[in-house]
Structures are given as C-alpha cells and as structure tokens.
Amino acid sequence: MTTMLSVSNLSKVYEGGFTALKAVDLDIRRGEIFALLGPNGAGKTTLISIVCGLVNASTGTVKVGGHDIVTDYRAARSLIGLVPQELTTEAFESVFSAVSFTRGLFGKPADPAYIEKVLRSLSLWDKRNHKIMTLSGGMKRRLLIAKALSHEPRVLFLDEPTAGVDVELRRDMWNLVRGLREDGVTVILTTHYIEEAEEMADRIGVITHGEIILVEDKATLMHKLGKKQLTVHLHEPIDTVPEALAAYALERTDDGHALTYTYDAEREHPGIADLLADLNAAGVGFKDVNTTQSSLEDIFVSLVKQ
Ligand SMILES: Nc1ncnc2c1ncn2[C@@H]1O[C@H](COP(=O)(O)OP(=O)(O)OP(=O)(O)O)[C@@H](O)[C@H]1O
Ligand SMILES: [Mg+2]
Known part of the structure; x- marks a missing residue:
C-alpha cells in the first residue's frame, strides 16, 4: 500500500495566537476515499489549506506523492485538486473558459475533449457558454469541482462539497467520486452529512480542537463502536x-x-x-x-x- 499524502507533526498557530492544529500525524493511502469529520472550527479547512499551499504551517512537514509541499511545491501542487468550502468564482467568465484557464494555470496543455468530459459528468455542459454569475448556487459548486478536476489531479480535496446541494446532485457527486477512485485518484473529503461519510468513505478520521482523535477503517469503526x-x-x-x-x-x-x-x-x-x-x-x-x-x-x- 503506497502513501499518497503524508502529514507529520503538523501544527498551526494563527496570528493572534490561536492554535488550530496540534501536532497532527496522518497518512492517506493512494486511491482511498478518506472522510475527515469534525465539528465547526475543528481545523479541517486549516489542514486542507496547508496541504494545498494556501496557509503556511507553523511546524511539521507534508508530502504529496513524495513531494514536500514547501521545498518541492510545484510538483506537489500539480498533483492536487481542491474544491474549497467557500464559493469563490469569477463572475463574468464563461464556464468553459474558466475551467480551461484553471487547467492552464497548472501548466497542462489545453484539452477541450477532457474539459468536455468533466463538464458533462457534472451536468454543466449545457451551461458551458454561460457567464458564471448566471449560475445557481449548486451549479457554482459543480463548477468548482470542474475546476478542481481540470488538471487531472491525483489527489482531490473536497471541503464540504455537498453543503447546499440538492439530493440529486449529491448522488451525482458521489458517483463522480467513486469513478475517480476507480481511476486511482485519492479523495479526501470533509462533510457534516455523516451519512455521506458512511456511504462513501473507506476510512474515517475524526478531528476536534485541532487534534486527530481517531483514524479507522469505516467498517472496523462501525463494528467496533x-x-x-x-x-x-x-x-x-x-x-x-x-x-x-x-x-x-x-x-x-x-x-x-x-x-x-x-x-x-x-x-x-x-x-x-x-x-x-x-x-x-x-x-x-x-x-x-x-x-x-x-x-x-x-x-x-x-x-x-x-
Ligand atoms: N485566518 C485565521 N486567523 C485566525 N484564526 C483562524 C483563521 N482561520 C481559521 N481560524 C480558526 O481556526 C479554527 C479552525 O478553523 P477551520 O476553518 O480549520 O475549521 P473547520 O474544521 O474547517 O470548521 P468548519 O466545519 O466550520 O468548516 C477556528 O477556530 C477558526 O476560527
Ligand atoms: Mg471548514
């Protein structure tokens, strides 16, 4: 079993002195679906943001596919796709060009056929020429997923992907995630819908107050507890x-x-x-x-x- 993401002794003290992560150790296996569960403010987004290079760690190291996220950040980041918790998108760009542009940012050559496949899988193909500001909230979330997949990442972070998403889309997303896993993509998701973790995840991690208190195979966890x-x-x-x-x-x-x-x-x-x-x-x-x-x-x- 290969490790795709390795987090060791990771801490984060925000300016102002608040400790959001306390010496976190975590190994994520290649090709698994890992659900990170925890109450509001537990440190989930902080952890993900550090791995994705959006927040600097206070101590510790993180490796993605063997690449250190600080000393070898280009290689590490090219492997990662992130669907952020907050909806942040361009307003005036069209769906298709926004997703194509994001692919370019990661230094991948244009591939309209791949972008089409991604947009179709997220039921966004009909909207490809629409300006992003005209999309509904759920469509914007799908667009964020399309952008995260635009450069064919090997590790996908989904930070609350189904918040505010209707039942049908949630099902579609689960299928998409399962399809990604079949392609060997490692998926790390946070969610407050625990049935989602119950249905999707291979392993579950629980974090509270910046500490990982448990990591377990889902089946074992449900058997044991x-x-x-x-x-x-x-x-x-x-x-x-x-x-x-x-x-x-x-x-x-x-x-x-x-x-x-x-x-x-x-x-x-x-x-x-x-x-x-x-x-x-x-x-x-x-x-x-x-x-x-x-x-x-x-x-x-x-x-x-x-
Ligand atoms: N930029 C910042 N400066 C100071 N404190 C921060 C900053 N960002 C987050 N925090 C604090 O760090 C803690 C962890 O926040 P984080 O966003 O990682 O939680 P979370 O587990 O993602 O919660 P949620 O489920 O609500 O998304 C919170 O107490 C938050 O207020
Ligand atoms: Mg969060």
Whole structure:
C-alpha cells in the first residue's frame, strides 16, 4: 500500500495566537476515499489549506506523492485538486473558459475533449457558454469541482462539497467520486452529512480542537463502536425482568411494555434467537420485535462528546 499524502507533526498557530492544529500525524493511502469529520472550527479547512499551499504551517512537514509541499511545491501542487468550502468564482467568465484557464494555470496543455468530459459528468455542459454569475448556487459548486478536476489531479480535496446541494446532485457527486477512485485518484473529503461519510468513505478520521482523535477503517469503526439493539414489545406489561433472563441485562421501559437487549454488532452471544426462546420459556409473551443499529452519526457524536 503506497502513501499518497503524508502529514507529520503538523501544527498551526494563527496570528493572534490561536492554535488550530496540534501536532497532527496522518497518512492517506493512494486511491482511498478518506472522510475527515469534525465539528465547526475543528481545523479541517486549516489542514486542507496547508496541504494545498494556501496557509503556511507553523511546524511539521507534508508530502504529496513524495513531494514536500514547501521545498518541492510545484510538483506537489500539480498533483492536487481542491474544491474549497467557500464559493469563490469569477463572475463574468464563461464556464468553459474558466475551467480551461484553471487547467492552464497548472501548466497542462489545453484539452477541450477532457474539459468536455468533466463538464458533462457534472451536468454543466449545457451551461458551458454561460457567464458564471448566471449560475445557481449548486451549479457554482459543480463548477468548482470542474475546476478542481481540470488538471487531472491525483489527489482531490473536497471541503464540504455537498453543503447546499440538492439530493440529486449529491448522488451525482458521489458517483463522480467513486469513478475517480476507480481511476486511482485519492479523495479526501470533509462533510457534516455523516451519512455521506458512511456511504462513501473507506476510512474515517475524526478531528476536534485541532487534534486527530481517531483514524479507522469505516467498517472496523462501525463494528467496533456500533451497537445493535433488539426491542421486544410485550403482550402484557411486566414489573420486573424474570431472574431467568438476567444474563441478557435487559432494559425495561418505564411502562413495562417493552424490553431492550443491547448486543455487539460483531459478536452475537448470546444470540437473539436464544433470547426469544428464553422469553417464551419464562412465559413472557411478545407481539412484536424490532432491531436498530447505531449509525456512524451516533458513533461520531459520542466520540466528540468524550
Ligand atoms: N485566518 C485565521 N486567523 C485566525 N484564526 C483562524 C483563521 N482561520 C481559521 N481560524 C480558526 O481556526 C479554527 C479552525 O478553523 P477551520 O476553518 O480549520 O475549521 P473547520 O474544521 O474547517 O470548521 P468548519 O466545519 O466550520 O468548516 C477556528 O477556530 C477558526 O476560527
Ligand atoms: Mg471548514
């Protein structure tokens, strides 16, 4: 497995003395989709901005594809595409020429066929000759993505790409990102839509107060921290849980109408089949059952609270 982005001991103290990043270490693998999650002000944009050369680090080093972002910045930057959090675009330029121009800025020869492919994939082809000021907010965001892809980057940063974007476009963007990954592009995204990370990411990093508190494969994270619950709705309310069921550590609702069994999503011992059989044996009749599983959102909230 090759490392595409390597961040070590990265700190940022802004003028005025505020510490936005505290000795961050992070390795991103080539071709993965990495979701960086964290509350407002956690330092996500600061981290991305340093990697992209928009903000200077206070300490530490960053390498992109093996190139140091300070001593070898030209090589490093040519590998990177950035879709910034803030909508910033030219007003009077046309869509097509803005995207072509951005490609030129990275020293790539003109390639109208490639630009057309990018614009089509973002449903912007019909708007190619329109002035940017006439685009809607969601279209402007798509334009920012087109610009970030204009020079065929190997690492793409998406800083809140789907803020203010409708459901359909969000789906389109996810497909686009998956397509990029198939082409071997490394994608690092920040998002406040946790279901997006749950759906898209291979790995998840959580940052709060300028510190990365966790980096984990998404599947592992959801296995490790995810809990499943089975709720059994009873025919008759009960006052106490029968002794025979003590091993399940069941929780009784206040009205006694339901019992909840919390079990590990990974290990299912004792199994829910055992529980249902033991309920029958104990003479506790039930009319319905349902299960719930903690989402990445539940996991995230509990992590950040800690
Ligand atoms: N230019 C600056 N000067 C001083 N402080 C700054 C500057 N830019 C950001 N900060 C501070 O650094 C902290 C991290 O900001 P950053 O934009 O990296 O957060 P974020 O994780 O991207 O948050 P959000 O989810 O709201 O986008 C914040 O407290 C912010 O106020
Ligand atoms: Mg941000």
